[in-house]
Amino acid sequence: METFLGFDALILARVQFAFTVAFHFIFPAFSIGLASYLAVLNGMFLWTKDEAYLRLFKFWLKIFAISFAMGVVSGLVMSYQFGTNWSVFSDRTGPVLGPLMAYEVLTAFFLEAGFLGIMLFGREKVGHGLHMFACVMVAGGTAVSATWILSVNSWMHTPQGFSINEVGQFVPENWWEIVFNPSFPYRLAHTLTAAYLTTAFVVGGVGAWHLLHGRHDNRGVRTMFSMAMWMIVVTAPLQIILGHEHGLNTYEYQPTKVLAMEGHFESQEDGIPLVLFGIPDQEAGELRYSIEIPRIGGPILNKGWDASLAGLDTVPDELEPPVAVVFWSFRIMVGIGLLMLGVGLWGLWSRWKGRLYEAPWLHRAALVMGPSGFVAMIAGWITTEVGRQPFVVYGEMFTAEAVSAIAAPAVGASLIAFIVIYFAVFGAGVIYLLRLMAHPPEKGETGPESEPGPIRSAGLTGKSPETGEPGPEPHPAE
Numbered sequence: 001m002e003t004f005l006g007f008d009a010l011i012l013a014r015v016q017f018a019f020t021v022a023f024h025f026i027f028p029a030f031s032i033g034l035a036s037y038l039a040v041l042n043g044m045f046l047w048t049k050d051e052a053y054l055r056l057f058k059f060w061l062k063i064f065a066i067s068f069a070m071g072v073v074s075g076l077v078m079s080y081q082f083g084t085n086w087s088v089f090s091d092r093t094g095p096v097l098g099p100l101m102a103y104e105v106l107t108a109f110f111l112e113a114g115f116l117g118i119m120l121f122g123r124e125k126v127g128h129g130l131h132m133f134a135c136v137m138v139a140g141g142t143a144v145s146a147t148w149i150l151s152v153n154s155w156m157h158t159p160q161g162f163s164i165n166e167v168g169q170f171v172p173e174n175w176w177e178i179v180f181n182p183s184f185p186y187r188l189a190h191t192l193t194a195a196y197l198t199t200a201f202v203v204g205g206v207g208a209w210h211l212l213h214g215r216h217d218n219r220g221v222r223t224m225f226s227m228a229m230w231m232i233v234v235t236a237p238l239q240i241i242l243g244h245e246h247g248l249n250t251y252e253y254q255p256t257k258v259l260a261m262e263g264h265f266e267s268q269e270d271g272i273p274l275v276l277f278g279i280p281d282q283e284a285g286e287l288r289y290s291i292e293i294p295r296i297g298g299p300i301l302n303k304g305w306d307a308s309l310a311g312l313d314t315v316p317d318e319l320e321p322p323v324a325v326v327f328w329s330f331r332i333m334v335g336i337g338l339l340m341l342g343v344g345l346w347g348l349w350s351r352w353k354g355r356l357y358e359a360p361w362l363h364r365a366a367l368v369m370g371p372s373g374f375v376a377m378i379a380g381w382i383t384t385e386v387g388r389q390p391f392v393v394y395g396e397m398f399t400a401e402a403v404s405a406i407a408a409p410a411v412g413a414s415l416i417a418f419i420v421i422y423f424a425v426f427g428a429g430v431i432y433l434l435r436l437m438a439h440p441p442e443k444g445e446t447g448p449e450s451e452p453g454p455i456r457s458a459g460l461t462g463k464s465p466e467t468g469e470p471g472p473e474p475h476p477a478e
Contacts, residue, residue, distance in 0.1 A: 205370020
């Protein structure tokens with residue numbers, strides 16, 4: 001078998017897809033949360049006429065525009081791999097997954113694209129009402145996009161509503177069962193909440209950065225940090241609950257994945273321990289140096305304290321996922337989730353004590369945790385997708401059957417090209433985003449427009465947009 005640097009075409013194709021998805025995933029997830037945050041900011045501005053909300057809206061709108069663009073570009077590049085590296089998968093699952101992907105474009109992408117221009121540039125051209133409607137539509141479009149994509153991905157994990165024809169293609173029989181497959185509601189709730197939590201930590205991290213730099217008197221900085229802390233304290237515990245429910249659903253339909261997540265190589269007869277840490281040794285079929293809490297794993301899995309569990313020793317070796325990868329990625333995700341909860345509770349305590357803006361150690365923690373949501377999401381995605389192996393459609397189609405008949409050197413060369421180009425292009429984009437975040441939201445903050453324009457119909461500028469004559473005084477932001 002032809003290889004490239006010792007790797008065959010299957011491994012290289014999987015690494016290439018994982019690399020491009022990891023880059024792509026962070027931008028849409030950030031866009032989902034940030035679009036909703038922008039809609040809230042714009043709504044608060046229209047409701048309160050407080051210029052601080054408008055200042056924050058314009059500050060984050062520029063960041064959203066760049067993130068959205070990078071998400072679109074990285075997604076387009078990623079999709080080409082279905083035809084190059086995974087053509088067999090596309091051919092066999094196309095009758096089921098093709099329409100779902102098309103619905104995502106026809107609904108969500110058109111909704112986002114249709115209203116994005118109004119959201120970015122239309123405040124002074126269409127009035128505040130239609131502009132607010134555009135903000136809501138863009139936020140809704142990002143959530144609808146996630147809904148279709150997660151339906152596709154969930155069907156690959158819990159396939160139903162199909163038959164297989166004489167040439168091996170998956171043929172739809174019941175679209176309701178296909179779209180609303182068993183893991184879809186849990187995966188959708190868990191992922192959307194992760195997007196909102198991730199965005200809250202980015203916003204909180206930026207606010208913490210400016211507070212640490214002595215900008216305590218900036219209303220925009222204080223407002224963004226306060227809003228982020230409220231969002232974190234609400235969504236962090238919710239995400240833990242949703243994650244637990246998602247785990248129970250996974251145990252019902254993909255028990256092997258949960259066994260790998262928990263490191264249960266051996267079957268348990270008298271109570272299921274909760275494994276905290278250990279070193280998985282898949283060849284030996286054991287978890288070395290394990291640290292466990294006896295029996296508590298049973299109630300966590302909705303079993304009794306004395307429940308039994310069939311371990312990986314009952315699963316054929318060829319059907320086991322790479323246990324070490326799944327085991328550690330799961331712990332990274334859970335560990336970050338607990339740290340997020342800790343920051344949220346810390347912020348709540350500081351708020352109750354009246355020291356939310358004068359708590360430098362909280363600000364340092366929020367700054368360090370700023371990118372933690374992205375790490376947790378990628379770790380969770382690795383847990384989900386690697387834990388599904390060796391199947392690409394769980395229980396129905398092996399990953400090895402889905403890869404194209406393509407030479408390993410060709411895949412390897414394109415992988416190297418992707419790595420170089422992605423780090424150059426998207427690395428530059430991320431650096432630019434960080435530079436935008438490093439500047440505090442000031443009075444007179446401009447949006448993506450080339451220059452600030454008058455704010456019509458709200459009486460918040462010194463001159464009338466129609467006549468240029470002096471108008472009512474602006475509402476004080478400070």
